[in-house]
Amino acid sequence: TKKSRSVYVCNSCGAQSPKWSGRCTDCGAWNSIEQGVLPPKTQTRPGGGGYAGAAGNAARADLSAIHRLAEIAPEQEVRTPSGIAELDRVLGGGLVQGSVVLIGGDPGIGKSTLLLQASAAIDANPAFASSKGSVLYVTGEESPQQVSLRAQRLGLEPGGLNLLAETCIEQILATAAAEAPRVLVIDSIQTLFTEALTSAPGSVSQVRETAAQLVRYAKLTDTTVFLVGHVTKEGALAGPRVLEHMVDTVLYFEGESGNAHRLVRAVKNRFGAVNELGVFAMTDRGLRQVLNPSAIFLSRHSEPAPGSVVLVTREGTRPMLVEVQALVDQSPLANPRRLAVGLEQNRLAMLLAVLHRHGGIAMFDQDVFTNVVGGVRVTETAADLAVLFAVLSSFRDKALPVDLAVFGEVGLSGEIRPVPNGPDRLREAAKHGFKQAVVPKANVPKGGIDGLEIRPVLSLREAIDTL
Numbered sequence: 001t002k003k004s005r006s007v008y009v010c011n012s013c014g015a016q017s018p019k020w021s022g023r024c025t026d027c028g029a030w031n032s033i034e035q036g037v038l039p040p041k042t043q044t045r046p047g048g049g050g051y052a053g054a055a056g057n058a059a060r061a062d063l064s065a066i067h068r069l070a071e072i073a074p075e076q077e078v079r080t081p082s083g084i085a086e087l088d089r090v091l092g093g094g095l096v097q098g099s100v101v102l103i104g105g106d107p108g109i110g111k112s113t114l115l116l117q118a119s120a121a122i123d124a125n126p127a128f129a130s131s132k133g134s135v136l137y138v139t140g141e142e143s144p145q146q147v148s149l150r151a152q153r154l155g156l157e158p159g160g161l162n163l164l165a166e167t168c169i170e171q172i173l174a175t176a177a178a179e180a181p182r183v184l185v186i187d188s189i190q191t192l193f194t195e196a197l198t199s200a201p202g203s204v205s206q207v208r209e210t211a212a213q214l215v216r217y218a219k220l221t222d223t224t225v226f227l228v229g230h231v232t233k234e235g236a237l238a239g240p241r242v243l244e245h246m247v248d249t250v251l252y253f254e255g256e257s258g259n260a261h262r263l264v265r266a267v268k269n270r271f272g273a274v275n276e277l278g279v280f281a282m283t284d285r286g287l288r289q290v291l292n293p294s295a296i297f298l299s300r301h302s303e304p305a306p307g308s309v310v311l312v313t314r315e316g317t318r319p320m321l322v323e324v325q326a327l328v329d330q331s332p333l334a335n336p337r338r339l340a341v342g343l344e345q346n347r348l349a350m351l352l353a354v355l356h357r358h359g360g361i362a363m364f365d366q367d368v369f370t371n372v373v374g375g376v377r378v379t380e381t382a383a384d385l386a387v388l389f390a391v392l393s394s395f396r397d398k399a400l401p402v403d404l405a406v407f408g409e410v411g412l413s414g415e416i417r418p419v420p421n422g423p424d425r426l427r428e429a430a431k432h433g434f435k436q437a438v439v440p441k442a443n444v445p446k447g448g449i450d451g452l453e454i455r456p457v458l459s460l461r462e463a464i465d466t467l
């Protein structure tokens with residue numbers, strides 16, 4: 001008989017070692033190592049390396065398994081829209097057969113709600129028709145009665161939606177194989193366990209092994225698999241690196257509890273653009289799509305307010321207008337505060353240095369707070385110019401025109417650099433009734449934009465002069 005092997009797995013990075021220790025040698029985390037048991041080696045490593053001298057390895061070289069790349073006909077991925085446009089957008093155009101999608105986020109943010117709504121939409125979509133039902137929704141957290149209650153609240157047409165309350169992966173896969181759904185939803189990966197391991201559900205070894213089995217199943221059967229993953233208190237999915245590497249697409253829910261808006265961001269996508277953003281609003285009847293996000297993130301004031309600037313940012317493939325705010329105030333501290341919410345803090349410090357050096361405006365005795373309205377996170381450098389405008393506007397206590405839109409990267413030598421897709425951004429601004437724009441010179445299209453007075457700038461000084 002083959003012996004099971006013990007293995008020790010780090011809970012924070014997933015590294016394996018043969019011995020227990022108090023500290024992970026890979027990531028340095030303390031008290032993160034736990035024991036797991038792997039099934040006999042031959043089961044976990046089918047057909048490993050076959051090089052000469054590998055003791056006890058029965059695999060023999062099979063040269064017919066090698067193909068010339070040029071002789072392989074490329075296979076287009078089969079992609080079908082779910083019918084929920086904002087979800088399809090972050091997926092890169094729809095569900096891809098045989099792909100595995102991880103949906104992460106804080107507990108209670110709306111993962112189950114989104115997947116139940118998506119399941120109903122898929123079920124109602126003839127493109128996903130399947131003999132025994134197109135979706136199998138596996139619920140490990142809620143009872144079927146609770147899911148049914150939720151479906152009722154959401155006003156969903158349950159139709160042929162199949163529910164399975166089960167947490168044992170072997171059972172789930174046996175059922176899925178018999179039912180052959182087109183889409184398999186696992187809610188959540190942290191509740192699953194495999195009989196091969198003794199550790200508790202939710203531990204890194206369990207999450208990794210059950211996810212690996214699901215990935216294998218997806219590829220073998222061309223099923224689309226959705227995995228729900230909770231983010232832990234520390235802000236990481238259990239075994240994050242392991243899961244993110246294993247799946248094709250990783251979507252994260254963003255949003256604040258006090259705010260109805262929910263952003264679903266693609267942070268990894270083998271089949272589409274990353275940083276693509278789907279925008280939803282949580283209502284009493286579930287998640288509602290927000291097809292025109294510019295309209296909601298602009299909490300437009302009826303009259304001009306100092307410290308507020310409208311930025312045209314771009315998330316994935318879509319331009320979006322957001323309001324950037326700044327508050328600059330005399331600081332009582334020796335080390336004045338710099339705070340950036342929804343923006344990069346280090347970038348703010350850098351911009352203030354550029355403002356001093358190349359604009360001649362010093363902020364070393366001022367606290368500077370910046371914020372993007374609506375809980376949006378902006379990571380692109382195109383926000384630079386808007387941040388500086390907001391800071392200046394607050395510093396001078398002078399409001400900027402309400403019909404002004406801004407974007408542009410600020411370089412360390414005070415130059416204003418162009419950003420991707422300038423004309424797209426300008427069109428979005430014009431579409432929402434903006435009349436003026438201050439933007440990098442190279443971003444201005446030849447014919448201009450109808451209805452928009454564009455002021456191209458090359459340097460920070462020029463930009464400040466336009467105010």
Ligand code: TYD
Pocket residue numbers: 105106107108109110111112113114150153154282283284285286287
């Ligand atoms: P849920 O999808 O259960 O979160 P997750 O699966 O990510 O843990 O989201 C539940 C939250 O959403 C809960 O706080 C209640 C709220 N909610 C609504 O506001 N409206 C609704 O129609 C539903 C179903 C939930």
Ligand code: MG
Pocket residue numbers: 108111112113141187
């Ligand atoms: Mg849930």
